[in-house]
Amino acid sequence: MAPEVLSRTWSCITALASSTIWREGHAGDGREKLLLKSVLDNAEKNPQSVMRTIDQFARRSWLMNIGDDKGLLLDRAVSNRKPRVVLELGAYVGYSAVRIASQLDEGSKLISLEMSAENSNITRQVVHHAGLADKVQVVEGFLKDKVEEVQRLLQELNAKTFDFVFIDHDKNCYLPDFLILKEHGLVGKGTVLFADNMKIPGSPEYRDYVQKNVDDFETIEHKTRFEYFSWLPDSVVISTLK
Numbered sequence: 001m002a003p004e005v006l007s008r009t010w011s012c013i014t015a016l017a018s019s020t021i022w023r024e025g026h027a028g029d030g031r032e033k034l035l036l037k038s039v040l041d042n043a044e045k046n047p048q049s050v051m052r053t054i055d056q057f058a059r060r061s062w063l064m065n066i067g068d069d070k071g072l073l074l075d076r077a078v079s080n081r082k083p084r085v086v087l088e089l090g091a092y093v094g095y096s097a098v099r100i101a102s103q104l105d106e107g108s109k110l111i112s113l114e115m116s117a118e119n120s121n122i123t124r125q126v127v128h129h130a131g132l133a134d135k136v137q138v139v140e141g142f143l144k145d146k147v148e149e150v151q152r153l154l155q156e157l158n159a160k161t162f163d164f165v166f167i168d169h170d171k172n173c174y175l176p177d178f179l180i181l182k183e184h185g186l187v188g189k190g191t192v193l194f195a196d197n198m199k200i201p202g203s204p205e206y207r208d209y210v211q212k213n214v215d216d217f218e219t220i221e222h223k224t225r226f227e228y229f230s231w232l233p234d235s236v237v238i239s240t241l242k
């Protein structure tokens, strides 16, 4: 195995084995702060350069971004739906926020919810460096505590429901958080739900829910690759509310 692949594999194993990644949303070895420094020092102030810098970093020191390969599916889903208001659950270091926001039309907005203060702060700086600060609002916290704030932001944008939701946070929260969105009327007919990592680590309750409720969802699962590992299978599940 090439040294770069070995080091990436090892850094992925150490990140996923660390308890901090599940409790606090970071790998525990400071790599997210190093990533921010790398973006601020090396990336030009545009989305493409910021994403390229993050992808290059993640190929050495693994990061749990959607990545450049699976990211193409996200790009396509966003551009097909042409959303005016997007919700992201789980920002991490802002990679997918930059990916999504770079495709939004003038006046469209992404609200990105992130439980960790440190990750929220990194995301704001990464998004700012990419020149997308006017399109992205980072909300720090858990959905159950932030529903009113999210509702208020939607009202300010003259929208009732999100057009597109990117679900990529704690896999045990995919279904409960979707049910919160549904209960509060934040999703509706035509909302597209894009759920990442449906194989690794997987979210079986969510997958069953959208796949079995055929009266409420039109769902397609796309086979793809786990972030930054071309040989590891993963999938994304894209559902449209009927």
Ligand SMILES: C[S@@+](CC[C@H](N)C(=O)[O-])C[C@H]1O[C@@H](n2cnc3c(N)ncnc32)[C@H](O)[C@@H]1O
Pocket: 024, 025, 026, 064, 065, 066, 067, 089, 090, 091, 092, 093, 094, 095, 096, 097, 113, 114, 115, 116, 119, 141, 142, 143, 168, 169, 170, 173
């Ligand atoms: C896989 S990463 C997100 C990656 C990002 N979407 C990307 O592709 O660039 C998951 C993030 O979700 C956050 N998170 C985990 N559980 C959460 C929850 N219940 N609510 C909000 N954020 C959460 C973690 O702190 C972490 O930053």
Ligand SMILES: [Mg+2]
Pocket: 064, 065, 066, 168, 196, 197
């Ligand atoms: Mg993911």
